[in-house]
Amino acid sequence: MTSSSNSKDETQNKTRRGFLQHTVLGSAFAGMTIASTSHVTAQTLADAEEPEITQSVDVLVVGGGTAGHVAAIQAGRLGAKTLIVERNSQLGGTTTTAGVAFPGLFDAWGKQVIAGIGWELVTESVELDGGTLPNFAKVPQKHWQNQVYTNQFLYAILAEQKCTEAGVEIAYYEFPQSVTKTATGWQVDCVGFGTKRRIQCKQIIDCTGGAEVVGMLGFPRFREEERQPGSYLFMLGEKHEPGRNQIQRLYVHGADSTNSRTATEANLTGRKAILERVRQSKQRLMHMQPETGFRETYRIQGETVITVNDYTSGRVFDDAISYAFYPVDLHTKSGVRPKPLKPGTVPTISFGALIPKGSRNLIVAGRSVSSDRLANSGLRVQASCMGMGQAAGVAASLAARSGSTPLEIPLKEIHSVLREHGQIVPQKA
Numbered sequence: 001m002t003s004s005s006n007s008k009d010e011t012q013n014k015t016r017r018g019f020l021q022h023t024v025l026g027s028a029f030a031g032m033t034i035a036s037t038s039h040v041t042a043q044t045l046a047d048a049e050e051p052e053i054t055q056s057v058d059v060l061v062v063g064g065g066t067a068g069h070v071a072a073i074q075a076g077r078l079g080a081k082t083l084i085v086e087r088n089s090q091l092g093g094t095t096t097t098a099g100v101a102f103p104g105l106f107d108a109w110g111k112q113v114i115a116g117i118g119w120e121l122v123t124e125s126v127e128l129d130g131g132t133l134p135n136f137a138k139v140p141q142k143h144w145q146n147q148v149y150t151n152q153f154l155y156a157i158l159a160e161q162k163c164t165e166a167g168v169e170i171a172y173y174e175f176p177q178s179v180t181k182t183a184t185g186w187q188v189d190c191v192g193f194g195t196k197r198r199i200q201c202k203q204i205i206d207c208t209g210g211a212e213v214v215g216m217l218g219f220p221r222f223r224e225e226e227r228q229p230g231s232y233l234f235m236l237g238e239k240h241e242p243g244r245n246q247i248q249r250l251y252v253h254g255a256d257s258t259n260s261r262t263a264t265e266a267n268l269t270g271r272k273a274i275l276e277r278v279r280q281s282k283q284r285l286m287h288m289q290p291e292t293g294f295r296e297t298y299r300i301q302g303e304t305v306i307t308v309n310d311y312t313s314g315r316v317f318d319d320a321i322s323y324a325f326y327p328v329d330l331h332t333k334s335g336v337r338p339k340p341l342k343p344g345t346v347p348t349i350s351f352g353a354l355i356p357k358g359s360r361n362l363i364v365a366g367r368s369v370s371s372d373r374l375a376n377s378g379l380r381v382q383a384s385c386m387g388m389g390q391a392a393g394v395a396a397s398l399a400a401r402s403g404s405t406p407l408e409i410p411l412k413e414i415h416s417v418l419r420e421h422g423q424i425v426p427q428k429a
């Protein structure tokens, strides 16, 4: 053999070795890919290429967050044809997308005061996750000790499943662009990417957290000059175990979910600060929610406005539809000092606080409930939002069925349906 043929052979050998190595690595990767990939097939939509769709429903829920998915499930279970339009990619809102997966408070002073669909979802997600539920018979030293650690991922999927089982249609990535009154209710034009949806509906439940539909219709809303800070939830250094512990939080002062521009600003500010912390702490970023949690934007002016005196005195409204329980909990630039309620006090939520003043065929549930700022700082928590969502779902469905408006439905009927569906209804002493 000549030296040149030697070097040629060596080159060929190297090439072969490289090829073999590549093939071995390649097949290892291919094997890994095959081993870790399972397959499911999404249904082919007959109208997938249709950019504009039109449909008619009884109840339209706008916003599938903490209150919204409960409202939709309730409406669906009552046989109302229900559509939920959610601008994000999953249900649960602040509970899931913002990661505040420790809903409270379902209990007060040693007994459960809020149950129903929200509680059903919370307990099922905790059970499926192998977690533990608090013992409500025991009054905790600190109010937050009876919040329920919930797996945000499981919760979101279970919420979807329960919507589907109740016959609720879900439209993600969409939001209303215009809302106009019709002879029988509303026409709502929504937009998503590649989709325009025209909806005729009898009733709207606004669960956007900021009463966005109420604002579009020109009914009065309030928004403070300075709002409570939002929080961006993340975890540095140690693994976040969903359903077991709280995530680290960063206050985002000025956070405002009024529109896409203000929400973008809050997210950019929060994420920039988290990046700074990673650089300074030299710890790994182990978990980060996709968006800021917003505590406060618009509240509606309802037929009733719940005041802090109503709240702290435990006033049982004549038209109460749900209990609420939490300290007065106003976050400011200097932090938060929750003011616990006096022993035995359990506030209630007036049905009138869900109805935008002077409106018909429209109801609100969630943190934009009609209330003064201090009352709202306690009313805005998740169990209360879920309670409002369920009541709104009942009222809107009954109104759609009878061709009336939620305020015209006899309260007795709303109460009795709520009880049939597992909710606890406040009683006058």
Ligand SMILES: Cc1cc2nc3c(=O)[nH]c(=O)nc-3n(C[C@H](O)[C@H](O)[C@H](O)COP(=O)(O)OP(=O)(O)OC[C@H]3O[C@@H](n4cnc5c(N)ncnc54)[C@H](O)[C@@H]3O)c2cc1C
Pocket: 062, 063, 064, 065, 066, 067, 068, 085, 086, 087, 088, 091, 092, 093, 094, 095, 098, 100, 102, 103, 104, 105, 147, 174, 175, 176, 207, 208, 209, 212, 230, 231, 232, 293, 294, 295, 365, 366, 367, 368, 380, 381, 382, 383, 385
């Ligand atoms: C950081 C933080 C900590 C908190 N801590 C606790 C706690 O420890 N315990 C507790 O119980 N509560 C806590 N809360 C309060 C509670 O989580 C919220 O007040 C509550 O979840 C609000 O529920 P909601 O249904 O009103 O709004 P959200 O859950 O925010 O739902 C609103 C939904 O509407 C969607 N949406 C908005 N606009 C549109 C639109 N135009 N079209 C379509 N969809 C739209 C949103 O994407 C979202 O899914 C906390 C809140 C924050 C932010």
